[in-house]
Amino acid sequence: MKRAHRHLAEQIRKALTDLGIAEPRIILEKPRDPEHGDIATNAAMVYCKQLKLAPRKLAEQLTKRLALNPELVQLAGVAGPGFINFRFADAYLQTLVKQILESDEHFGEGKDLAGKKVLIEFVSANPSGPLNVVSARAAAVGDCLVRMFRTLGATCHSEFYVNDAGNQVKLLGDSVRARYETLLGNEIEIPEGGYHGEYIVEFAEQLVDEEGDKYSKLSAEDASNTLGLMAVERHVGMQRNSLERFRVHMDGWFRESQLRESRAEYAALEELKQKGTLYEKDGATFLRTSEFGDTQDWVVITSEGRPTYFLPDIAYHLSKFKRGYDIIIDILGPDHHSYLTKMAAAMRALGRDTEHLEIILLQHITLSRSGEPVKMSKRAGQMIEMNELLDEVGCDAARYFFLLRRTTTQLDFDIELAKKQSDDNPVFYVQYAHARIQSIFRKAEIELKPEKADFSLLNHPEELILLRRLREFEEVISDCVVNRDPHAMTVWLREVAAQFHRFYHHCRVITEPEELSLARLALCRATQTGLKRGLSLCGVNAPEEM
Protein backbone atom coordinates (compact mmCIF):
# COMPACT_ATOMS: atom_id res chain seq x y z
CA MET A 1 0.00 0.00 0.00
CA LYS A 2 3.00 2.23 -0.40
CA ARG A 3 3.24 1.92 -4.14
CA ALA A 4 2.76 5.62 -4.71
CA HIS A 5 5.46 6.52 -2.20
CA ARG A 6 7.92 4.04 -3.67
CA HIS A 7 7.23 5.32 -7.15
CA LEU A 8 7.75 8.93 -6.14
CA ALA A 9 10.93 8.27 -4.20
CA GLU A 10 12.34 6.42 -7.18
CA GLN A 11 11.54 9.23 -9.60
CA ILE A 12 12.92 11.94 -7.36
CA ARG A 13 16.06 9.96 -6.70
CA LYS A 14 16.58 9.49 -10.42
CA ALA A 15 16.07 13.18 -11.12
CA LEU A 16 18.58 14.19 -8.44
CA THR A 17 21.11 11.64 -9.63
CA ASP A 18 20.80 13.00 -13.17
CA LEU A 19 21.61 16.44 -11.79
CA GLY A 20 24.77 15.09 -10.20
CA ILE A 21 23.79 14.21 -6.63
CA ALA A 22 25.31 10.93 -5.53
CA GLU A 23 23.01 8.70 -3.47
CA PRO A 24 20.45 11.33 -2.52
CA ARG A 25 18.37 10.74 0.60
CA ILE A 26 14.72 11.26 -0.22
CA ILE A 27 12.34 12.54 2.42
CA LEU A 28 8.65 12.29 1.70
CA GLU A 29 6.28 13.81 4.20
CA LYS A 30 2.66 14.59 4.65
CA PRO A 31 1.95 18.33 4.35
CA ARG A 32 0.21 19.70 7.40
CA ASP A 33 -2.34 21.47 5.26
CA PRO A 34 -4.21 19.02 2.99
CA GLU A 35 -4.69 21.86 0.50
CA HIS A 36 -1.02 21.49 -0.33
CA GLY A 37 -1.39 17.89 -1.36
CA ASP A 38 -0.93 14.38 -0.02
CA ILE A 39 2.83 14.05 -0.23
CA ALA A 40 5.58 16.61 -0.32
CA THR A 41 9.32 16.50 -0.67
CA ASN A 42 11.83 19.03 0.59
CA ALA A 43 14.51 17.67 -1.76
CA ALA A 44 14.95 21.01 -3.51
CA MET A 45 15.67 22.79 -0.23
CA VAL A 46 18.06 20.10 0.94
CA TYR A 47 20.13 19.93 -2.26
CA CYS A 48 19.95 23.51 -3.54
CA LYS A 49 23.21 24.53 -1.87
CA GLN A 50 25.11 21.64 -3.36
CA LEU A 51 23.83 22.49 -6.85
CA LYS A 52 24.16 26.24 -6.36
CA LEU A 53 20.60 26.92 -7.37
CA ALA A 54 17.75 28.74 -5.67
CA PRO A 55 15.50 26.16 -4.04
CA ARG A 56 12.46 27.04 -6.11
CA LYS A 57 14.58 26.97 -9.27
CA LEU A 58 15.82 23.51 -8.41
CA ALA A 59 12.29 22.42 -7.61
CA GLU A 60 11.21 23.50 -11.09
CA GLN A 61 14.07 21.60 -12.69
CA LEU A 62 13.29 18.50 -10.69
CA THR A 63 9.61 18.49 -11.56
CA LYS A 64 10.50 18.58 -15.24
CA ARG A 65 12.51 15.41 -14.87
CA LEU A 66 9.85 13.38 -13.09
CA ALA A 67 8.10 10.71 -15.15
CA LEU A 68 5.11 10.15 -12.91
CA ASN A 69 2.63 7.35 -13.37
CA PRO A 70 -0.71 9.19 -13.53
CA GLU A 71 -2.46 6.13 -12.12
CA LEU A 72 -0.56 6.66 -8.86
CA VAL A 73 0.38 10.28 -8.24
CA GLN A 74 0.10 13.66 -9.85
CA LEU A 75 2.18 16.75 -9.43
CA ALA A 76 0.46 19.40 -7.34
CA GLY A 77 3.05 22.07 -7.93
CA VAL A 78 5.96 23.83 -6.31
CA ALA A 79 5.03 25.91 -3.31
CA GLY A 80 6.34 27.81 -0.32
CA PRO A 81 10.11 27.98 0.05
CA GLY A 82 10.59 25.10 -2.42
CA PHE A 83 8.37 22.18 -1.53
CA ILE A 84 7.28 19.94 -4.35
CA ASN A 85 3.76 18.74 -3.69
CA PHE A 86 2.01 15.68 -5.03
CA ARG A 87 -1.48 14.32 -4.88
CA PHE A 88 -2.65 10.72 -5.00
CA ALA A 89 -4.53 9.80 -8.14
CA ASP A 90 -8.18 9.04 -7.45
CA ALA A 91 -7.74 5.73 -9.24
CA TYR A 92 -4.96 4.79 -6.84
CA LEU A 93 -7.08 5.57 -3.80
CA GLN A 94 -10.03 3.70 -5.25
CA THR A 95 -8.03 0.51 -5.71
CA LEU A 96 -7.36 0.51 -1.98
CA VAL A 97 -10.94 -0.59 -1.32
CA LYS A 98 -10.35 -3.78 -3.22
CA GLN A 99 -7.04 -4.36 -1.47
CA ILE A 100 -8.53 -3.86 1.97
CA LEU A 101 -11.45 -6.18 1.25
CA GLU A 102 -9.03 -8.82 0.04
CA SER A 103 -6.73 -8.49 3.05
CA ASP A 104 -9.75 -8.48 5.38
CA GLU A 105 -8.60 -9.62 8.81
CA HIS A 106 -4.98 -9.41 7.65
CA PHE A 107 -5.32 -5.71 6.78
CA GLY A 108 -2.27 -3.91 8.11
CA GLU A 109 -0.01 -6.94 8.34
CA GLY A 110 3.50 -6.40 7.08
CA LYS A 111 6.90 -7.98 6.91
CA ASP A 112 9.06 -5.08 8.08
CA LEU A 113 10.11 -7.01 11.18
CA ALA A 114 9.97 -10.52 9.78
CA GLY A 115 12.59 -12.70 11.38
CA LYS A 116 13.07 -10.38 14.37
CA LYS A 117 12.76 -11.83 17.85
CA VAL A 118 11.31 -9.43 20.40
CA LEU A 119 10.80 -9.80 24.15
CA ILE A 120 8.53 -7.45 26.03
CA GLU A 121 8.44 -7.70 29.80
CA PHE A 122 5.63 -5.82 31.45
CA VAL A 123 3.43 -5.61 34.54
CA SER A 124 5.72 -7.87 36.64
CA ALA A 125 3.87 -6.85 39.79
CA ASN A 126 4.98 -8.35 43.08
CA PRO A 127 3.01 -11.45 44.05
CA SER A 128 2.04 -9.80 47.31
CA GLY A 129 -1.55 -9.24 46.31
CA PRO A 130 -3.98 -8.83 43.43
CA LEU A 131 -3.19 -6.49 40.54
CA ASN A 132 -4.13 -2.88 41.09
CA VAL A 133 -4.86 -0.12 38.61
CA VAL A 134 -1.23 0.99 38.56
CA SER A 135 -0.43 -2.19 36.62
CA ALA A 136 -3.36 -1.78 34.27
CA ARG A 137 -1.78 0.88 32.09
CA ALA A 138 1.35 -1.20 31.65
CA ALA A 139 -0.82 -4.21 30.80
CA ALA A 140 -2.71 -2.27 28.12
CA VAL A 141 0.35 -0.63 26.57
CA GLY A 142 2.54 -3.73 26.72
CA ASP A 143 -0.10 -5.99 25.22
CA CYS A 144 -0.80 -3.55 22.38
CA LEU A 145 2.87 -3.35 21.53
CA VAL A 146 3.01 -7.14 21.45
CA ARG A 147 0.06 -7.19 19.05
CA MET A 148 1.63 -4.51 16.84
CA PHE A 149 5.07 -6.09 16.72
CA ARG A 150 3.43 -9.32 15.62
CA THR A 151 1.41 -7.51 12.97
CA LEU A 152 4.68 -6.32 11.46
CA GLY A 153 5.94 -9.86 11.30
CA ALA A 154 8.11 -10.05 14.41
CA THR A 155 8.11 -13.00 16.76
CA CYS A 156 7.15 -11.35 20.00
CA HIS A 157 7.19 -12.95 23.43
CA SER A 158 5.34 -11.37 26.36
CA GLU A 159 6.73 -12.07 29.77
CA PHE A 160 5.89 -11.43 33.42
CA TYR A 161 8.71 -11.59 35.96
CA VAL A 162 7.52 -13.03 39.26
CA ASN A 163 9.49 -11.93 42.31
CA ASP A 164 8.62 -15.07 44.22
CA ALA A 165 11.77 -15.30 46.28
CA GLY A 166 13.62 -13.35 48.88
CA ASN A 167 12.60 -11.13 51.69
CA GLN A 168 9.15 -10.09 50.58
CA VAL A 169 7.91 -13.66 50.36
CA LYS A 170 8.97 -14.07 53.96
CA LEU A 171 7.10 -10.91 54.90
CA LEU A 172 4.08 -12.17 53.03
CA GLY A 173 4.24 -15.50 54.86
CA ASP A 174 4.55 -13.73 58.21
CA SER A 175 1.57 -11.53 57.35
CA VAL A 176 -0.63 -14.48 56.42
CA ARG A 177 0.45 -16.38 59.49
CA ALA A 178 -0.35 -13.38 61.70
CA ARG A 179 -3.90 -13.20 60.31
CA TYR A 180 -4.29 -16.95 60.50
CA GLU A 181 -3.17 -17.26 64.11
CA THR A 182 -5.25 -14.27 65.12
CA LEU A 183 -8.34 -15.94 63.66
CA LEU A 184 -7.52 -19.00 65.75
CA GLY A 185 -7.43 -16.83 68.86
CA ASN A 186 -3.68 -16.48 69.13
CA GLU A 187 -3.21 -12.83 68.33
CA ILE A 188 -0.02 -12.04 66.42
CA GLU A 189 0.97 -8.63 65.04
CA ILE A 190 1.59 -8.13 61.34
CA PRO A 191 5.33 -7.50 61.03
CA GLU A 192 6.92 -4.19 60.14
CA GLY A 193 6.63 -3.71 56.38
CA GLY A 194 4.11 -6.56 56.16
CA TYR A 195 0.92 -6.68 54.14
CA HIS A 196 -2.36 -5.40 55.56
CA GLY A 197 -4.71 -5.96 52.63
CA GLU A 198 -8.16 -7.41 53.04
CA TYR A 199 -7.21 -10.22 50.65
CA ILE A 200 -4.78 -11.59 53.26
CA VAL A 201 -7.60 -11.82 55.79
CA GLU A 202 -9.78 -13.60 53.24
CA PHE A 203 -7.03 -16.07 52.53
CA ALA A 204 -6.52 -16.76 56.25
CA GLU A 205 -10.26 -17.31 56.69
CA GLN A 206 -10.28 -19.73 53.80
CA LEU A 207 -7.39 -21.65 55.34
CA VAL A 208 -9.12 -21.91 58.71
CA ASP A 209 -12.36 -23.03 57.02
CA GLU A 210 -10.73 -25.65 54.87
CA GLU A 211 -7.77 -26.83 56.88
CA GLY A 212 -8.43 -25.83 60.47
CA ASP A 213 -5.39 -25.30 62.67
CA LYS A 214 -3.09 -27.44 60.51
CA TYR A 215 -0.48 -24.69 60.18
CA SER A 216 -0.39 -23.89 63.89
CA LYS A 217 1.20 -27.23 64.48
CA LEU A 218 4.24 -26.30 62.41
CA SER A 219 7.11 -24.24 63.71
CA ALA A 220 6.67 -20.53 63.17
CA GLU A 221 9.33 -20.56 60.48
CA ASP A 222 7.93 -23.57 58.60
CA ALA A 223 4.41 -22.16 58.81
CA SER A 224 5.56 -18.79 57.45
CA ASN A 225 7.47 -20.38 54.59
CA THR A 226 4.62 -22.66 53.61
CA LEU A 227 1.96 -19.96 53.90
CA GLY A 228 4.15 -17.48 52.03
CA LEU A 229 4.56 -19.82 49.08
CA MET A 230 0.86 -20.66 49.10
CA ALA A 231 -0.02 -16.97 49.12
CA VAL A 232 2.35 -16.34 46.22
CA GLU A 233 0.68 -19.02 44.12
CA ARG A 234 -2.74 -17.68 45.04
CA HIS A 235 -1.75 -14.13 44.05
CA VAL A 236 -0.07 -15.16 40.82
CA GLY A 237 -3.27 -17.00 39.92
CA MET A 238 -5.35 -13.93 40.74
CA GLN A 239 -3.05 -11.73 38.69
CA ARG A 240 -3.17 -14.10 35.74
CA ASN A 241 -6.97 -14.14 35.90
CA SER A 242 -7.15 -10.35 36.01
CA LEU A 243 -4.86 -10.07 33.02
CA GLU A 244 -6.79 -12.64 30.98
CA ARG A 245 -9.95 -10.77 31.81
CA PHE A 246 -8.20 -7.66 30.51
CA ARG A 247 -7.43 -9.65 27.33
CA VAL A 248 -3.73 -9.69 28.13
CA HIS A 249 -2.04 -13.01 27.67
CA MET A 250 1.44 -13.59 28.99
CA ASP A 251 3.49 -16.10 27.03
CA GLY A 252 5.85 -16.60 29.92
CA TRP A 253 5.88 -16.27 33.70
CA PHE A 254 9.52 -16.10 34.62
CA ARG A 255 10.06 -17.16 38.22
CA GLU A 256 12.76 -15.61 40.34
CA SER A 257 12.59 -18.75 42.49
CA GLN A 258 13.70 -20.88 39.55
CA LEU A 259 16.53 -18.49 38.84
CA ARG A 260 17.63 -18.96 42.44
CA GLU A 261 17.21 -22.73 42.38
CA SER A 262 19.73 -22.92 39.57
CA ARG A 263 21.86 -20.36 41.44
CA ALA A 264 21.86 -18.20 38.32
CA GLU A 265 22.45 -15.08 40.40
CA TYR A 266 25.74 -16.54 41.61
CA ALA A 267 26.70 -17.51 38.08
CA ALA A 268 26.13 -13.88 37.09
CA LEU A 269 28.15 -12.78 40.11
CA GLU A 270 30.99 -15.05 39.04
CA GLU A 271 30.85 -13.65 35.53
CA LEU A 272 31.01 -10.10 36.90
CA LYS A 273 33.94 -11.10 39.08
CA GLN A 274 35.83 -12.54 36.10
CA LYS A 275 35.37 -9.27 34.28
CA GLY A 276 36.97 -7.50 37.24
CA THR A 277 33.98 -5.27 37.82
CA LEU A 278 33.41 -6.06 41.50
CA TYR A 279 35.05 -4.69 44.64
CA GLU A 280 34.59 -5.05 48.39
CA LYS A 281 33.86 -2.14 50.66
CA ASP A 282 32.62 -2.12 54.26
CA GLY A 283 32.06 -5.86 53.96
CA ALA A 284 29.70 -5.53 51.00
CA THR A 285 30.32 -6.36 47.35
CA PHE A 286 29.83 -3.49 44.89
CA LEU A 287 29.45 -3.49 41.13
CA ARG A 288 31.36 -0.72 39.37
CA THR A 289 28.32 0.52 37.50
CA SER A 290 29.82 4.02 37.55
CA GLU A 291 32.41 2.82 35.07
CA PHE A 292 29.68 1.75 32.69
CA GLY A 293 27.55 4.85 32.54
CA ASP A 294 25.78 5.11 35.88
CA THR A 295 26.33 7.91 38.37
CA GLN A 296 27.16 5.53 41.21
CA ASP A 297 28.14 1.98 42.13
CA TRP A 298 25.57 -0.41 43.53
CA VAL A 299 25.71 -3.19 46.10
CA VAL A 300 25.14 -6.70 44.80
CA ILE A 301 25.99 -8.64 48.00
CA THR A 302 25.25 -7.07 51.38
CA SER A 303 27.67 -7.16 54.29
CA GLU A 304 25.44 -9.90 55.69
CA GLY A 305 26.24 -12.01 52.63
CA ARG A 306 22.77 -11.79 51.05
CA PRO A 307 22.31 -10.81 47.40
CA THR A 308 20.39 -7.56 46.92
CA TYR A 309 17.40 -7.69 44.55
CA PHE A 310 19.71 -6.18 41.92
CA LEU A 311 21.74 -9.38 41.51
CA PRO A 312 18.90 -11.74 40.51
CA ASP A 313 17.62 -8.96 38.26
CA ILE A 314 21.00 -8.91 36.53
CA ALA A 315 20.79 -12.69 36.15
CA TYR A 316 17.28 -12.33 34.76
CA HIS A 317 18.36 -9.77 32.17
CA LEU A 318 21.37 -11.87 31.30
CA SER A 319 18.95 -14.69 30.55
CA LYS A 320 17.06 -12.35 28.22
CA PHE A 321 20.27 -11.67 26.32
CA LYS A 322 21.20 -15.35 26.24
CA ARG A 323 17.83 -16.24 24.80
CA GLY A 324 18.86 -14.35 21.67
CA TYR A 325 16.37 -11.54 21.23
CA ASP A 326 16.96 -8.75 18.73
CA ILE A 327 14.93 -6.32 20.79
CA ILE A 328 14.46 -6.52 24.56
CA ILE A 329 11.91 -4.14 26.03
CA ASP A 330 11.12 -3.57 29.71
CA ILE A 331 8.10 -1.52 30.64
CA LEU A 332 8.57 0.02 34.06
CA GLY A 333 6.99 2.65 36.25
CA PRO A 334 8.58 6.10 36.46
CA ASP A 335 9.78 5.38 39.98
CA HIS A 336 12.18 2.85 38.47
CA HIS A 337 13.97 5.29 36.23
CA SER A 338 17.27 4.70 38.01
CA TYR A 339 16.90 1.13 36.83
CA LEU A 340 17.54 2.18 33.25
CA THR A 341 21.14 3.33 33.70
CA LYS A 342 21.71 0.77 36.42
CA MET A 343 20.69 -2.28 34.41
CA ALA A 344 22.26 -1.00 31.20
CA ALA A 345 25.52 -0.45 33.10
CA ALA A 346 25.36 -3.97 34.52
CA MET A 347 24.82 -5.45 31.08
CA ARG A 348 27.69 -3.44 29.66
CA ALA A 349 29.85 -4.66 32.52
CA LEU A 350 29.03 -8.16 31.29
CA GLY A 351 30.09 -7.17 27.79
CA ARG A 352 26.58 -7.09 26.36
CA ASP A 353 25.48 -4.69 23.66
CA THR A 354 22.82 -2.60 25.37
CA GLU A 355 21.54 -1.20 22.11
CA HIS A 356 19.16 -4.12 22.19
CA LEU A 357 17.88 -3.31 25.68
CA GLU A 358 15.19 -0.67 25.86
CA ILE A 359 13.36 0.52 28.91
CA ILE A 360 10.05 2.28 28.53
CA LEU A 361 9.24 4.39 31.56
CA LEU A 362 5.49 4.47 31.60
CA GLN A 363 4.21 7.46 33.54
CA HIS A 364 1.74 7.17 36.37
CA ILE A 365 -2.01 7.36 36.23
CA THR A 366 -4.42 9.19 38.45
CA LEU A 367 -8.06 8.28 38.82
CA SER A 368 -10.90 10.74 38.96
CA ARG A 369 -14.66 10.77 38.91
CA SER A 370 -16.23 13.59 36.89
CA GLY A 371 -13.10 15.63 37.40
CA GLU A 372 -12.77 14.97 41.14
CA PRO A 373 -9.55 13.13 42.00
CA VAL A 374 -9.87 9.69 43.60
CA LYS A 375 -7.34 9.25 46.36
CA MET A 376 -5.12 6.24 46.15
CA SER A 377 -2.48 5.23 48.60
CA LYS A 378 -0.73 1.91 48.73
CA ARG A 379 0.25 2.38 52.35
CA ALA A 380 -3.25 3.16 53.55
CA GLY A 381 -4.55 0.21 51.55
CA GLN A 382 -6.72 2.54 49.45
CA MET A 383 -5.46 1.03 46.25
CA ILE A 384 -8.08 0.29 43.65
CA GLU A 385 -7.81 -3.21 42.26
CA MET A 386 -7.73 -3.83 38.54
CA ASN A 387 -10.76 -6.09 38.87
CA GLU A 388 -12.76 -3.30 40.49
CA LEU A 389 -11.99 -1.03 37.56
CA LEU A 390 -13.01 -3.75 35.10
CA ASP A 391 -16.22 -4.36 37.05
CA GLU A 392 -17.06 -0.70 36.85
CA VAL A 393 -16.05 0.47 33.37
CA GLY A 394 -15.54 -2.76 31.42
CA CYS A 395 -12.55 -3.99 29.49
CA ASP A 396 -13.07 -1.99 26.28
CA ALA A 397 -13.21 1.43 27.89
CA ALA A 398 -10.40 0.61 30.32
CA ARG A 399 -8.00 -0.57 27.64
CA TYR A 400 -8.81 2.30 25.29
CA PHE A 401 -8.43 4.96 27.97
CA PHE A 402 -5.01 3.69 28.95
CA LEU A 403 -3.85 4.16 25.36
CA LEU A 404 -5.13 7.69 24.92
CA ARG A 405 -1.95 9.40 26.09
CA ARG A 406 1.68 9.11 25.17
CA THR A 407 3.58 6.77 27.45
CA THR A 408 5.78 9.68 28.57
CA THR A 409 2.91 11.71 29.98
CA GLN A 410 0.81 11.15 33.04
CA LEU A 411 -2.69 9.97 32.40
CA ASP A 412 -5.84 10.91 34.21
CA PHE A 413 -8.47 8.22 34.03
CA ASP A 414 -11.95 9.60 34.58
CA ILE A 415 -14.06 6.64 35.66
CA GLU A 416 -17.37 8.42 35.09
CA LEU A 417 -16.32 9.49 31.59
CA ALA A 418 -15.27 5.95 30.73
CA LYS A 419 -18.71 4.71 31.75
CA LYS A 420 -20.60 7.39 29.86
CA GLN A 421 -22.40 6.21 26.76
CA SER A 422 -22.11 9.49 24.92
CA ASP A 423 -20.06 11.33 22.40
CA ASP A 424 -17.57 12.72 24.87
CA ASN A 425 -16.46 9.17 25.55
CA PRO A 426 -13.86 8.47 22.85
CA VAL A 427 -14.22 4.70 22.84
CA PHE A 428 -17.94 4.90 22.20
CA TYR A 429 -17.43 7.33 19.38
CA VAL A 430 -15.24 4.84 17.52
CA GLN A 431 -17.31 1.78 18.36
CA TYR A 432 -20.43 3.60 17.28
CA ALA A 433 -19.00 4.20 13.82
CA HIS A 434 -18.34 0.48 13.49
CA ALA A 435 -21.83 -0.43 14.68
CA ARG A 436 -23.38 2.15 12.40
CA ILE A 437 -21.73 0.55 9.39
CA GLN A 438 -23.08 -2.83 10.42
CA SER A 439 -26.56 -1.38 10.61
CA ILE A 440 -26.23 -0.20 7.03
CA PHE A 441 -25.47 -3.75 5.99
CA ARG A 442 -28.47 -4.99 7.93
CA LYS A 443 -30.62 -2.50 6.12
CA ALA A 444 -29.19 -2.95 2.65
CA GLU A 445 -30.87 -5.66 0.71
CA ILE A 446 -28.06 -5.80 -1.79
CA GLU A 447 -25.37 -8.40 -1.49
CA LEU A 448 -21.87 -7.01 -1.43
CA LYS A 449 -20.03 -8.16 -4.53
CA PRO A 450 -16.67 -6.39 -4.55
CA GLU A 451 -15.52 -8.17 -7.71
CA LYS A 452 -18.36 -6.52 -9.60
CA ALA A 453 -18.16 -3.10 -7.99
CA ASP A 454 -16.98 -0.09 -9.97
CA PHE A 455 -14.77 1.74 -7.49
CA SER A 456 -14.23 4.65 -9.84
CA LEU A 457 -17.68 5.81 -8.72
CA LEU A 458 -16.14 6.68 -5.34
CA ASN A 459 -15.22 10.21 -6.32
CA HIS A 460 -17.09 12.34 -3.80
CA PRO A 461 -14.62 14.49 -1.80
CA GLU A 462 -15.70 12.85 1.48
CA GLU A 463 -15.15 9.42 -0.02
CA LEU A 464 -11.68 10.31 -1.22
CA ILE A 465 -10.74 11.75 2.17
CA LEU A 466 -11.95 8.58 3.85
CA LEU A 467 -9.80 6.54 1.48
CA ARG A 468 -6.79 8.71 2.31
CA ARG A 469 -7.30 7.95 5.99
CA LEU A 470 -7.60 4.22 5.44
CA ARG A 471 -4.41 4.26 3.42
CA GLU A 472 -2.53 5.51 6.47
CA PHE A 473 -3.29 2.45 8.60
CA GLU A 474 -0.03 0.63 7.94
CA GLU A 475 1.98 3.77 8.55
CA VAL A 476 0.25 4.24 11.89
CA ILE A 477 1.10 0.72 13.03
CA SER A 478 4.66 1.30 11.95
CA ASP A 479 4.82 4.62 13.84
CA CYS A 480 3.48 2.98 16.98
CA VAL A 481 6.08 0.25 16.81
CA VAL A 482 8.96 2.58 15.98
CA ASN A 483 8.01 4.94 18.79
CA ARG A 484 7.23 2.02 21.11
CA ASP A 485 3.99 3.78 21.91
CA PRO A 486 0.55 2.64 20.75
CA HIS A 487 -1.29 5.88 21.46
CA ALA A 488 -1.19 7.05 17.83
CA MET A 489 -3.59 4.26 16.98
CA THR A 490 -6.31 5.89 19.07
CA VAL A 491 -5.75 9.14 17.21
CA TRP A 492 -6.11 7.36 13.85
CA LEU A 493 -9.23 5.50 14.97
CA ARG A 494 -10.91 8.70 16.03
CA GLU A 495 -10.07 10.33 12.72
CA VAL A 496 -11.35 7.42 10.66
CA ALA A 497 -14.55 7.33 12.71
CA ALA A 498 -15.00 11.09 12.30
CA GLN A 499 -14.42 10.90 8.56
CA PHE A 500 -16.83 8.01 8.26
CA HIS A 501 -19.55 10.00 10.02
CA ARG A 502 -18.88 12.90 7.64
CA PHE A 503 -19.12 10.58 4.64
CA TYR A 504 -22.29 9.05 6.05
CA HIS A 505 -23.83 12.47 6.36
CA HIS A 506 -22.92 13.57 2.84
CA CYS A 507 -23.25 10.36 0.85
CA ARG A 508 -26.24 8.10 1.02
CA VAL A 509 -25.09 4.51 0.85
CA ILE A 510 -28.31 2.72 0.06
CA THR A 511 -29.26 4.63 -3.01
CA GLU A 512 -29.68 4.62 -6.78
CA PRO A 513 -28.11 3.57 -9.06
CA GLU A 514 -27.26 0.17 -7.69
CA GLU A 515 -23.67 0.41 -8.97
CA LEU A 516 -23.07 3.38 -6.70
CA SER A 517 -24.62 1.55 -3.76
CA LEU A 518 -22.34 -1.40 -4.36
CA ALA A 519 -19.26 0.77 -4.50
CA ARG A 520 -20.26 2.62 -1.33
CA LEU A 521 -21.07 -0.58 0.50
CA ALA A 522 -17.60 -1.79 -0.39
CA LEU A 523 -16.13 1.43 1.00
CA CYS A 524 -18.19 0.91 4.17
CA ARG A 525 -16.85 -2.62 4.50
CA ALA A 526 -13.29 -1.37 4.02
CA THR A 527 -13.82 1.29 6.68
CA GLN A 528 -15.32 -1.26 9.02
CA THR A 529 -12.32 -3.52 8.46
CA GLY A 530 -9.99 -0.65 9.30
CA LEU A 531 -11.88 0.21 12.47
CA LYS A 532 -12.09 -3.40 13.52
CA ARG A 533 -8.42 -4.05 12.89
CA GLY A 534 -7.35 -0.88 14.67
CA LEU A 535 -9.55 -1.61 17.67
CA SER A 536 -8.32 -5.17 17.70
CA LEU A 537 -4.71 -3.96 17.90
CA CYS A 538 -5.84 -1.98 20.93
CA GLY A 539 -7.52 -5.08 22.36
CA VAL A 540 -10.93 -3.47 22.11
CA ASN A 541 -14.07 -5.11 20.71
CA ALA A 542 -15.85 -3.81 17.63
CA PRO A 543 -19.56 -4.26 18.37
CA GLU A 544 -22.02 -4.80 15.52
CA GLU A 545 -24.86 -3.22 17.42
CA MET A 546 -25.04 -0.57 20.11
Place this chain on the structure above:
RNA sequence: GAGCCUGUAGCUCAGCUGGAUAGAGCAACGGCCUUCUAAGCCGUAGGUCAUGGGUUCGAAUCCCAUCGGGCUCGCCA
Protein backbone atom coordinates in the same frame (compact mmCIF):
# COMPACT_ATOMS: atom_id res chain seq x y z
C1' G B 1 22.29 18.92 45.45
C1' A B 2 21.98 14.99 41.17
C1' G B 3 18.82 12.50 37.67
C1' C B 4 14.10 11.18 34.75
C1' C B 5 9.31 12.97 32.74
C1' U B 6 6.45 17.27 31.74
C1' G B 7 4.68 22.78 30.46
C1' U B 8 0.69 24.06 23.41
C1' A B 9 -7.00 27.09 23.26
C1' G B 10 -11.25 27.68 29.41
C1' C B 11 -10.36 21.87 30.31
C1' U B 12 -7.94 17.15 28.45
C1' C B 13 -4.31 16.59 25.01
C1' A B 14 -2.20 15.69 19.45
C1' G B 15 1.81 17.69 16.67
C1' C B 16 8.27 16.83 19.07
C1' U B 17 13.38 11.76 14.03
C1' G B 18 13.25 20.60 12.23
C1' G B 19 9.29 22.66 7.17
C1' A B 20 4.37 26.07 4.54
C1' U B 21 -1.19 30.07 7.80
C1' A B 22 -0.01 25.72 15.18
C1' G B 23 -4.53 21.12 15.29
C1' A B 24 -8.37 17.66 17.72
C1' G B 25 -11.90 16.28 21.50
C1' C B 26 -14.72 18.24 25.43
C1' A B 27 -16.97 22.73 27.47
C1' A B 28 -19.50 27.68 25.20
C1' C B 29 -22.56 29.77 21.31
C1' G B 30 -25.71 29.08 16.60
C1' G B 31 -27.86 25.60 13.08
C1' C B 32 -29.38 20.22 11.04
C1' C B 33 -33.77 14.35 12.42
C1' U B 34 -41.14 12.63 7.31
C1' U B 35 -34.55 9.80 4.40
C1' C B 36 -29.25 3.89 5.87
C1' U B 37 -28.38 4.36 14.25
C1' A B 38 -28.91 12.51 16.20
C1' A B 39 -24.18 7.70 20.63
C1' G B 40 -24.22 11.73 14.47
C1' C B 41 -23.22 16.16 11.22
C1' C B 42 -22.32 21.60 9.92
C1' G B 43 -20.82 26.46 11.60
C1' U B 44 -18.85 30.43 15.27
C1' A B 45 -15.48 31.70 18.95
C1' G B 46 -11.10 30.60 21.44
C1' G B 47 -3.26 30.89 21.23
C1' U B 48 2.92 35.20 24.13
C1' C B 49 3.39 26.82 21.79
C1' A B 50 6.09 28.55 30.22
C1' U B 51 10.28 32.46 29.75
C1' G B 52 15.04 34.11 27.68
C1' G B 53 19.06 33.04 24.55
C1' G B 54 21.47 29.87 20.68
C1' U B 55 21.91 26.56 16.16
C1' U B 56 19.87 27.69 10.33
C1' C B 57 17.27 29.06 4.52
C1' G B 58 13.43 27.64 8.28
C1' A B 59 12.22 26.03 15.52
C1' A B 60 6.20 24.24 19.22
C1' U B 61 9.99 20.55 17.47
C1' C B 62 17.16 20.44 18.34
C1' C B 63 20.89 22.80 22.20
C1' C B 64 21.75 25.93 26.76
C1' A B 65 19.81 28.67 30.92
C1' U B 66 15.68 30.11 34.10
C1' C B 67 10.77 29.31 36.20
C1' G B 68 6.38 25.98 37.35
C1' G B 69 4.32 20.69 37.99
C1' G B 70 5.13 15.14 38.82
C1' C B 71 8.64 11.32 40.27
C1' U B 72 13.33 9.16 41.96
C1' C B 73 18.03 9.20 44.34
C1' G B 74 18.91 2.45 50.50
C1' C B 75 23.84 -2.89 52.19
C1' C B 76 14.34 -2.40 50.94
C1' A B 77 12.10 -5.13 46.93
